[in-house]
Amino acid sequence: MMKATTVNAAPPDVSRTLSRAKSRKTGRMIGHNVIIAVLAVVWLIPIIWLVCTAFSAQSGMNTSTFFPAEWSVTHFVKLFQPDTVNQFPRWFMNTLIIACATCVISTCFVLMVAYATSFGKFKSRKLLMNIAVILNLFPGVLTMIATYFILRTFGLTNSHVGLILVYSASSGLGYLICKGFFDTVPRALCEAARLDGCNEARIFWNIIIPTSKPIIVYTVINSFLTPWMDFVYAKMILNAGISEYYTVAVGLYNMLEKSLINSYFTIFCCGGVLVSVPISILFFIMQKFYVEGITAGAVKG
Amino acid sequence: MNESASAVGYGGKVKRSISAFFGAIGSFFADFGRAAAKGDAFVKLSLIWWGAGYLRRKQFVKALIMTLLEVGVILFSIFFASQYVPKFNTLGTVQAEQIFNMQTMQMEWNDYDHSFMILLFSLFSFVVWFVALVVWMKNTVNVYRLQLAAERGKHINSFAEDVKTYLDKKFHITLLSLPVLGIVIFTVIPILLLVFVAFTNYDQNHMPPNSLFTWVGLDNFVSLLGGGGLTVTFGYAFVRVLGWTLVWAFFSTLTTYFGGILLSLLLNSKLTRGSRFWRLLFVITIAVPQFVSLLLVSNMFSNNGIINTLCSNVGLTDFLRNAGLISTSYIPFLSAPGWAHVMIIFINIWIGVPYQMLIATGVLGNLPVDQLESARIDGANKTQTFRYITMPYLLQVTAPSLVTDFVKNINNFNVIYLLTDRTFVTTNQAMANSQAREVDLLVTWLFRLTQDYYNYKMAAVIGIMVFIVCAVFTLIAFNFIIRGDKEGVYQ
Numbered sequence: 001m002m003k004a005t006t007v008n009a010a011p012p013d014v015s016r017t018l019s020r021a022k023s024r025k026t027g028r029m030i031g032h033n034v035i036i037a038v039l040a041v042v043w044l045i046p047i048i049w050l051v052c053t054a055f056s057a058q059s060g061m062n063t064s065t066f067f068p069a070e071w072s073v074t075h076f077v078k079l080f081q082p083d084t085v086n087q088f089p090r091w092f093m094n095t096l097i098i099a100c101a102t103c104v105i106s107t108c109f110v111l112m113v114a115y116a117t118s119f120g121k122f123k124s125r126k127l128l129m130n131i132a133v134i135l136n137l138f139p140g141v142l143t144m145i146a147t148y149f150i151l152r153t154f155g156l157t158n159s160h161v162g163l164i165l166v167y168s169a170s171s172g173l174g175y176l177i178c179k180g181f182f183d184t185v186p187r188a189l190c191e192a193a194r195l196d197g198c199n200e201a202r203i204f205w206n207i208i209i210p211t212s213k214p215i216i217v218y219t220v221i222n223s224f225l226t227p228w229m230d231f232v233y234a235k236m237i238l239n240a241g242i243s244e245y246y247t248v249a250v251g252l253y254n255m256l257e258k259s260l261i262n263s264y265f266t267i268f269c270c271g272g273v274l275v276s277v278p279i280s281i282l283f284f285i286m287q288k289f290y291v292e293g294i295t296a297g298a299v300k301g
Numbered sequence: 302m303n304e305s306a307s308a309v310g311y312g313g314k315v316k317r318s319i320s321a322f323f324g325a326i327g328s329f330f331a332d333f334g335r336a337a338a339k340g341d342a343f344v345k346l347s348l349i350w351w352g353a354g355y356l357r358r359k360q361f362v363k364a365l366i367m368t369l370l371e372v373g374v375i376l377f378s379i380f381f382a383s384q385y386v387p388k389f390n391t392l393g394t395v396q397a398e399q400i401f402n403m404q405t406m407q408m409e410w411n412d413y414d415h416s417f418m419i420l421l422f423s424l425f426s427f428v429v430w431f432v433a434l435v436v437w438m439k440n441t442v443n444v445y446r447l448q449l450a451a452e453r454g455k456h457i458n459s460f461a462e463d464v465k466t467y468l469d470k471k472f473h474i475t476l477l478s479l480p481v482l483g484i485v486i487f488t489v490i491p492i493l494l495l496v497f498v499a500f501t502n503y504d505q506n507h508m509p510p511n512s513l514f515t516w517v518g519l520d521n522f523v524s525l526l527g528g529g530g531l532t533v534t535f536g537y538a539f540v541r542v543l544g545w546t547l548v549w550a551f552f553s554t555l556t557t558y559f560g561g562i563l564l565s566l567l568l569n570s571k572l573t574r575g576s577r578f579w580r581l582l583f584v585i586t587i588a589v590p591q592f593v594s595l596l597l598v599s600n601m602f603s604n605n606g607i608i609n610t611l612c613s614n615v616g617l618t619d620f621l622r623n624a625g626l627i628s629t630s631y632i633p634f635l636s637a638p639g640w641a642h643v644m645i646i647f648i649n650i651w652i653g654v655p656y657q658m659l660i661a662t663g664v665l666g667n668l669p670v671d672q673l674e675s676a677r678i679d680g681a682n683k684t685q686t687f688r689y690i691t692m693p694y695l696l697q698v699t700a701p702s703l704v705t706d707f708v709k710n711i712n713n714f715n716v717i718y719l720l721t722d723r724t725f726v727t728t729n730q731a732m733a734n735s736q737a738r739e740v741d742l743l744v745t746w747l748f749r750l751t752q753d754y755y756n757y758k759m760a761a762v763i764g765i766m767v768f769i770v771c772a773v774f775t776l777i778a779f780n781f782i783i784r785g786d787k788e789g790v791y792q
Contacts, residue, residue: 032572039564040582043651046598047585049607061600063610109483112476120473127325128477135488137772139712141744142764145751146491146498153421169487172480199465200472231592232714236752249592256596256723265600272593280588287584287659 050276054269060262075266079274085260087243088271091251094160098247099227101164106171106223111216114178115204119190132173141232143170148236158240163247166233167226181215182208218289221282228279248275333438336445347444351437354444358451362460367440374433382426389423392416392501392515417509420501424493428485499761505754521762535759538737538746543766545642546742549717550710553649558703560650561657562695568658569665580662583655591652595719598648602634603724609634635724638739645740649716664698665691704778708771717745735759743767 049066054075056068079088117129147166148157156162185208193203209216227234231249238245246254252271255264336344346353351371352364388394393414402409450457458466467475500516507514527536564583568576586594602608609631612618621627634644668691676686717740727738736754737746743763750760 029572029574032567032570033574036567036573036579039567040579043583043586043655046594046601046651047589049601050589050593050597061606063605063607066607066611109480113480116473116476120476122471122473124325125473126321128481130322132484135484135492137775138488138492138768139708139744139771141712141714141748142495142767143488143491145747145757145760145764146494147487148751149417149494150421150486150491153418165487169483172484173488199469201468201475204472204476229590229592231719232748236748239752249590253592253596253719256600258723261600269597272589272597276589276593279590280585283588284581284584 050269050272053266054273056266056269059264059266061265075270076274079267079270085243085255085264086267087246087251088248088267088274090244091246091248092275094245095227095247095249098160098163098167099224102167102171102227103220103224105164105168106174106226107216107219109168109172110175110178110219110223111209113172113175114182115208117175118179118182118185119200119204119208132175136173144233144236151237157237158242158245159237160245163227163234163237166237167230168223171223178215178219181212185211214289218286221286221289225279225282225286228275329438332442336442340441340445341448344441344444344448347441348437351440354440354447358447358457360447360457360460360463363463370436374429377429378426381422382429385419385422386426388414388419390516393419393513396513397510413510414513415509416501416507416514417503420497421494424490424497428490428493495761495764498757499765501758503757503761504759505756508755517758521758525759525762525766534731535735537731538735539763539766541732541739542737542741542743542746543770545739546711546770549642549646549713549742550707552646553653553710553713553716554703554707556646556650557653557657558699558706560654561659562661562699564654564658565661565665569662580658583658586652587655591715592719594652595648595715598651599635599720599724602644602648604629604631604633604636608632635721636726638727638729641721641725641740645717645720648720649713652716660699660702661695664695667698668694704775707778708774711742711767711771711774712744713742714744714748717742718748743770 052067053062055071055073056062057070057072057074058068059075062068079086082088082090117125151157151162151166156165189207189211190203193207198206227247228249230247231253234247234250235253238247238250243251243254248271252268252275254260255268255271337348340347340354343354343357347355350368352366352368355361355364355367393416395412395414397413398411399408400411401407447457499521500518501514502517502520503514506512524535525539527540567573568579568583573579600606609618612632618627618630618632621632622630627633633640635641672690672694673686676690681689721738721740722745725738725740727733729739732738736750736756741749744767747760747763747767750756750763
């Protein structure tokens with residue numbers, strides 16, 4: 001409005017229209033943002049409830065009010081005092097160990113397969129990739145039962161080795177995103193190195209790996225997160241009910257057993273909050289690559 | 302997440318992959334035939350003694366390795382495979398029994414057959430033999446190549462040079478060997494095993510080691526597709542579970558897809574202030590692991606949960622009861638069919654829309670600017686640009702992911718299992734007889750059959766069905782949508 005009055009050239013009715021348009025625009029903007037805010041609140045209600053309940057003084061589920069009647073941090077303290085049901089520190093360590101091992105193995109596998117399929121010029125390359133296409137059509141849950149049989153035969157159920165194998169052994173099949181990235185690496189780089197007398201192994205190690213940091217970060221975080229996010233495999237492999245072996249997912253799931261839920265619900269929420277924080281941070285880092293990965297396949301199609 | 306991400310972009314290759322697959326096999330056999338026919342005496346001798354051809358070319362280490370490998374395969378066949386493969390056709394005949402041993406005065410187990418071991422190790426032997434066959438053929442081809450090289454007076458590699466090629470020209474073999482081994486043991490063998498189990502009667506009444514199971518042909522398929530006994534009504538449950546699986550996959554895919562696009566348009570609009578902050582808030586929902594968020598939501602909506610309390614406080618429960626929609630003192634959000642079906646789809650919107658929002662945002666970021674620009678110059682207004690440029694682009698780029706999402710939702714174990722496992726109890730006796738529930742997907746049904754009821758035969762059949770459904774949808778959809786990958790574009 002200030003502007004309109006200082007610019008004398010504009011006739012009064014035009015300036016009024018302008019200011020009306022402007023205020024209408026402001027109104028629309030506020031409305032627009034309010035809609036988003038309302039949606040965001042709806043989306044966050046369960047998360048808010050999770051955090052609030054974690055700080056509740058009551059052990060069972062608060063079923064009468066949204067916010068707890070009394071606030072306290074006792075359950076966070078209890079979370080770190082293991083009893084027969086709750087062994088959270090133990091579970092956390094278990095999951096961390098499994099996640100680290102899985103992370104190392106699957107990152108190596110994915111990079112290896114991706115490099116071989118992207119840079120390799122061997123005859124059976126297409127054949128192998130096509131077999132991978134068909135194998136990927138079998139959803140993981142299906143092979144799970146049979147994998148369970150095999151692990152049981154070798155006495156690897158209820159062991160962390162078995163779980164690590166399940167998470168990482170077939171990880172080579174998830175090579176496509178990484179390969180997509182390698183496909184964009186300029187081939188001239190490799191040619192130059194080859195002329196300088198580098199063999200393939202050195203090209204892979206000294207040239208491709210250092211230039212592929214983003215995709216390596218993605219692969220590392222992604223494979224590190226798998227054991228933290230997974231529930232099915234852990235539930236199936238660790239089925240003997242030995243609490244010390246549990247991962248966080250199975251442990252927390254068991255806390256909500258009908259006979260336990262009244263005394264452990266708040267502890268479950270505490271555990272949930274503590275697990276979610278580091279995972280969320282990793283997820284936010286990975287988010288960008290995640291989007292790129294999903295769309296990369298599609299854009300090229 | 303690994304699986305979901307890799308799922309994008311492969312389906313288009315399925316059709317061509319089949320012809321390429323057979324083409325590659327054909328040329329492999331042709332090479333072998335030529336080598337076996339045209340090779341000299343040593344090449345022909347290598348058909349029996351794998352190391353012979355290398356010995357002739359003075360590659361002694363290689364000859365030794367191949368000989369040892371051959372001996373290994375033979376020893377494996379004699380000492381390991383022979384215990385299991387001959388019993389493969391019956392899966393064992395000797396029932397496990399405890400016999401009183403007069404000498405030791407103790408009960409002892411007899412030398413019984415373990416059906417599952419027979420099945421698994423026979424399968425393992427088949428895989429080993431298959432690999433040995435390929436190695437044998439490949440070996441003959443290699444030896445023939447050596448012969449040709451020698452005849453032309455070319456240099457023949459020493460062992461050290463051969464090893465070096467595995468870091469250079471054959472580096473891909475070094476790289477691929479371990480991952481492929483992992484895939485064979487943890488994906489290929491399990492899939493084959495699953496297929497075999499589907500043709501046996503492996504269930505709670507036939508559990509090794511105490512009892513045997515055997516081949517039953519197509520009986521399991523027949524009982525799943527409606528035939529079979531009167532008491533266990535798998536056919537009845539299968540049709541319903543399959544129906545709900547497809548309905549669920551359809552609605553959950555569509556709602557989250559369009560919800561995600563709408564949300565991303567809303568967030569990326571010029572009117573939005575602090576769009577990064579808003580996006581962060583939405584992403585928090587998916588950053589929390591599903592076993593936390595879904596279990597929590599499941600408890601929020603439970604029969605005596607917080608939402609029910611709030612609903613009864615504001616009088617919604619009474620209103621619904623008066624309207625005749627519920628007959629209980631609570632709203633059965635996740636415990637009655639109908640209610641649970643709708644709620645599951647709603648809760649899935651909550652968890653699925655932020656994912657799709659992220660993807661759509663990524664795609665919108667790559668929107669071809671030149672097209673937008675020229676449209677603006679041509680005088681197109683906002684609605685027209687959106688209608689004719691943004692939307693078609695978005696749909697074209699994300700349509701393939703619609704198909705993979707659909708397949709992924711058919712197998713969306715987490716949402717269904719975590720939300721309903723402890724809250725939903727079926728009252729339909731016919732469903733309960735086959736351990737199914739109205740809200741089950743094929744995969745959760747399969748999971749419960751194996752975990753709680755040890756009904757492996759039916760689980761295996763259901764597993765094969767799921768694969769067929771997924772494969773059919775992928776093939777149909779990609780034939781229409783994808784134009785083919787352009788792998789070489791950047792190279």
